[in-house]
Amino acid sequence: MTAFLQKRAFASLISLMGLVVLVFFLSRLTGDPTTLYLPVDASLESREQFRELHGLNDPILVQFGRYVGDLVQFDFGMSIRRSAPAIDVGLQAFVWTLQLALITMTLVTVAAIVIGSLAAFHIGGVFDRIATFFSLIGASAPDFWIAIISIVIFSVGLGWLPTSGTGTVWHWILPIAVLFIRPFGLILQVVRGSMVSTLSSAYVKTARAKGLRNKPIIFVHALRNAMLPVITVIGDQAAALLNGAVVVETIFGFPGVGKLMIDSILQRDFTVVLAAIMVTAVAIFVMNILIDILYAVLDPRIRY
């Protein structure tokens, strides 16, 4: 297992390096920062000064080299727009996103597993039909639309919840509810499908022949086997949330990493973009390793 973790960490490091290269050069392709930072009528001298100050006159490879050198020391540079180190800005936003993602995915996982398992057990029944109907709607509804509609209904119409921002528990309810819907629908479908096949497996037949009750048959014998494909999808969905739920964070004015990235890209605040990307990338790599470990925990046949 230790050898596996080392191998995975090393592979992740290589991917991270690839990411650094890709992001640095791609962000330079979006345009010259001086035209964006300085007024349109800025003089050539002031432009030149700006370039000199931020090292933008050096050949791009030199700029890149300097950047990598700083990165190794976890120095992403200062944000040009905010007078704070880029890494601090990125981490701050990431903590918000992490909380949002953790709460949402925990709720999604528990709900999808319980409802999906029961739907699979009563396949074709009323409960299954209702669950399938709503999960399909959930999986296919666009979240920006749900976000706006829910603001219209719950904040503007009924006045129960705040429209945007943070501060109280009430501020969290709408973003979580909106982010919940799509992964819930998707994961519920995967749980249901996976459970339908494990419930018809030979070892479930054995469990029935042993005289077990339905609850241990579903939640002990079938579920653990059914979880393997489900975990893959959960990981995928969690990664999407960790990357920043851009649309939802923007609509609800939630100070997460998704909103930060969009803002920084529009402002050509490269250091913050890169810091935010590296923070989320590391988080996703860590999560993937955790998922691999979870596989091995759930299935004793998997040994690394």
Add this chain to the structure above:
Amino acid sequence: MADHLLEVRNLSVDFHTAQGTVHAVRDVSWHLDRGETLAILGESGSGKSVSASAIMNLIDCPPGEIVSGELLFDGQDLLKMTDDQRRDLNGRRIAMIFQDPLSHLNPVYTVGFQISEIMTAHGSPKDEARARALELMERVGIPNAADKIDSYPHEFSGGQRQRLMIAMALGMKPDILIADEPTTALDVTVQAQILDLLEELQAETQMGLLLITHDLGVVAEVADRVVVMNSGEIVETGTATQVYHNPTHPYTKQLIGAVPGTGEMAEPMDTAIKPILEINKMGKKYGAFTALQDASLTVLPGETVAIVGESGSGKSTLAKTLLRLEDATSGEALYQGRDLVTMDAAELFALRREIQMVFQDPTQSLNPRMSVYDIISEAFVIHPEILPKEKWTARVQELLEQVGLNASHMYRYPHQFSGGQRQRIAIARALALEPKLIVCDEAVSALDVSIQAQVITLLNRLQEELGLSYLFIAHDLPLVRDFAHRVVVMQGGRIVEQGPVAQIFDAPRETYTRNLLAASLHPDPEVQAARRAERQDLQEAV
């Protein structure tokens, strides 16, 4: 009322499928007493497992429907009980073991947990259940049970897994044990051990044993009485000896006639002929593991050489290295004087025409999305020099007729054929390339006895007509006895003995061969009783 421990009266079960209603069993009646072994004998689709599933409440309704009948256990009709009452009987008073223990044990829980669970589910405290689980594991012969109790099913061998299933079933000392094909997936020597274990346990506990099987040998070995089923109906009942020696129903007669191992043995071929295949000291290693070592054998033109051995003996490795599906690590395989092991890709491609293979499971070896015509004519696509395209249709028709299939069915798909017919398609596909040698890897093992006999007849006829040689890999000794000219016995990657079929079966030199022969089951209960005595003598000698 309560004359018998278990009595099935006039049971009829239907399955409602998209293709219509299937009458799985019709008006079936039988009974089982304490301490007795009843075998339900039948081929696939005979409905032999359905009444057992009905007893265990394992039939899903729908699509199943119990149309009529009574299942009297201790005088009480199971069908009139609530689900909770039946669940309470399951595992506690009536237990069941299944054919394939690997898939019937949950892969993600320890065997200790799974054995104790049957007891905790019926009210035993956890620590008591675990202690009894350990005791049971020791009783069924798991070595170092105390160390193995927290191991997972995949860490045991096939025979041990079936022992664990038995241990689990015995947790609550049931009155009845239902065993559904308990030894079908096991090697013969392991099969004999499991059947011995079941008999011992039955003598200890006086439980009624209901054995569902397709194998007359198993019936002869353990059954007191036998119920023969065909197409959902009971065609014959009686003691095992009665039914074998005096079958009254034509189906039973046909079934007994089809059982291999009683016919004439083939005369050895003239060894002066130049062999078509000569394998010298072939070996195959996977890392540090030696799968095949110093294997040497020859095959003459028109000869059938059987390779027998238990799982892990290296017989499939031999076939795979011969066909270059795996590369041999040492030795040579001379096909008409040319070495297959060192041959380059182009030469090998040309030669693949002459050596063909027929696999065990035709359901898996035929592409389900290709029609029979496509499957067979693909040979001509790959080797276009065989036949111009305008003659393909006629040749496919000819091949289908040659293997006993209706030529007009060539645009059908594999799922529209029965298991035996699919294996005929696989044989036709092999013949399309006009091979001289066909490697049959357990080619008839998945088929019912009567179908098996038909396919063997076909292989024999093709050998006569086309002068084919067969390398016939099998674990079923009686079948080999009737079919092969020469027999090669393998164990642990080595050839332990080889010779003409009569020599191997009538005068085996090696202990391993003798053990193997003694463990294989004979359909005649009297012959089998003698064989069992011999087997036990051999065991005591060890």
